[in-house]
Amino acid sequence: MSDIEDIEALRAEIRSFLENAEKPTGLRNYGPTPTDADVGPGRAWHKYLAEHDLVCLHWPVEYGGRDASVALQAVFADECARAGVPRQLGITAIDLAGPVLITFGTDAQKAQYLEPIRLGDDVWTQLFSEPGAGSDLAGVRTKAEKTAGGWLVNGQKVWSSAANSARYGLLLARTGPESHRGLSMFIVPMDAAGVTVRPLTQLDGESKFNEVFFDAVELTDDALIGEAGQGWTIAMVTLGRERLTLGSQAVSMFKLHEQMMQAARDRNLLDPVLSRSMTKLWSRMWLLRFTWQRAIEAGDTGSSAFSVLKLMTSETDRALGDMATEVLGTDACVDPGDDSDAAPLVHAMLVGRAQTILGGTSEIQRNILGERVLGLPK
Template sequence: MRDDDFRSEIREWLAANVTPELRGVGGPGREHEAFEGRLAFNRRLAAAGWTCLAWPQEYGGRGAPLARQVIFHEEYARAGAPARVDHIGETLVGPTLIAFGTPEQQRRFLPRIASVEDLWCQGYSEPGAGSDLAAVSTKARLDGDRWVLGGQKTWTSLAHVADWCFVLARTGGERHAGLSYLLVPMRQPGVTVRPIRQLTGTSEFNEVFFDDAYTERDLVVGEVGEGWRVAMGTLAFERGAATVGQQIGFQREWDAVAALARRTGADTDPLIRDRLTRAWIGLSVLRSHTLRALAGEPSPQDASVVKVLWSRWHRGLGELAMEVRGAAGTVARGEPYDLDEWQRLFLFSRADTIYGGSDEIQRNIIATRVLGLPKGTSR
């Protein structure tokens, strides 16, 4: 099949399956929207063979080359298809199990991820260990044939709907050397999920408390004490071809901000025009750099560069949208806290430079591992 035929196939499938009520719903800051409908859509997507394109065929994927992964995500975004609810499983846990998991773990979990039967969340950050993951204090002790966990995770996206969590926990030692990467069932008495209310008024992030929660002894990915290496592998997978689709969404947002500026007359301000132009150039640079990075082997360093570029760009677009809106942008359109799309963009994008690895940490990685500078010089 030629790439053009592949593009036509996915475009036709999306045209036939993306219904009006699902078009454009969900995503960062809007994960509460039409969740059940999006889950059902994801399962139809899986049944049609459109999930896990990048996975090797022997693990239930298509083994699609990068060009076709990019095509899929471009068409998915252009069709206004709903935000995926299975992305943590497909893009993070699945590739991690393929790279580091045992054959038994792969047989148990990969088919259920590919079919969207199990949803996953990520148990990394803690109140005292956000960007500094080596400071994780959640503990896991071996008790017979089980690991027993105690501790707290925070900023855990979609924990309230997840079936499983991959947890970085301390099983002995200090800092990096004492961490292990555990797969923990969420639906058990020892796990409590508490939502965190965001600036947007929604609650897609959560606190997760482990109070003698357990998981099976053999659900350690990699060796005991090798959790840091596995966790870094997961982060390298995090920013794959899906970021191209994300950028198509960014392009739509830029187009909408530019159209708003024309409607309101804000585009007559030379400063606004200059910022719109710079934002367009920045997005073009981001896309070019992302495609170049994706063409090579995945690495945390490249992922850090892409994260810094897109998070700062998107936060800046939210600020620009508020300037275009003017004074009206400071007033909610209804009670009790009914935000329009520009207010939601502005408020949620404040977190873009924090979640998924804060800007400061990403810049340190770039400075020390890419540029070879001494620690502490990235500022």
């Protein structure tokens, strides 16, 4: 794909490529996280995109990326959502682990991990949240104790996306008593002795999230990313990058909105009341998109705009899912895994509630905005 300045010409080129692309059997737009069954077709699709220089768009050119503009990233995400295909194998490896390694990793770590990530060989998982420390990462209790040959890890993580199919994990662990300065970041081979992964079954029947247990897991010294005690700083970069992806993930909501409009027409339910509600949601989605573009162009991943974006994306996604009950009526009771036209909307209805929890709860985002931006008391 060439770098074209004209946005519509760029869009037309990407759309034509995706329409004519060879799509592997079983490929679906599974979103940022593949299930175990999605990994095979997802990896094949990722490799196809890599052959055409359409992965790691935001990475520096020296590491196989394109140092792509916001416009190119946004258009590619738009057109992937329209075509019903994922942008990449999974979000954690390319959007989170990759940038962290590029910024904080040693030359040896970059040489070992970046190219397999770019080619889609390795699935990664993010090992941050814990049963007692979800949105409050400063409360992480999983410990990594220094040994003569490296580190010894004990503890538990939860809500770890794709951990059951991941080769490596990005682990935030406690290496000292200080709240923030006592945290460090590690690379964990998920097949290491002492690592146990237990998939969690979601309301929609899928298992994208997992519990992960660490029982005397031995890591070598080169598993540490950056320096000991630098984990909080690295985690903030990781979460900042995660926020950057929100706008591109949100474009799938436009496709879902179109499906809901069509379902309402098919059922003769698109009266003035429902039409107004659908129009409000459509407007909110565009506001989210423009907010994302402004925030990413500013380049400050610590900007409060990302907390606003996370909060409003989650709330809008949930509202869109709730709208399915008004559009479907009794069809909302169908199995989300069947092949009916209602199934995608039922799936959206079921997973919509999770959007205000995963990646940082809406309550936490409101606290951040209230305390850090508006200066309100705790």
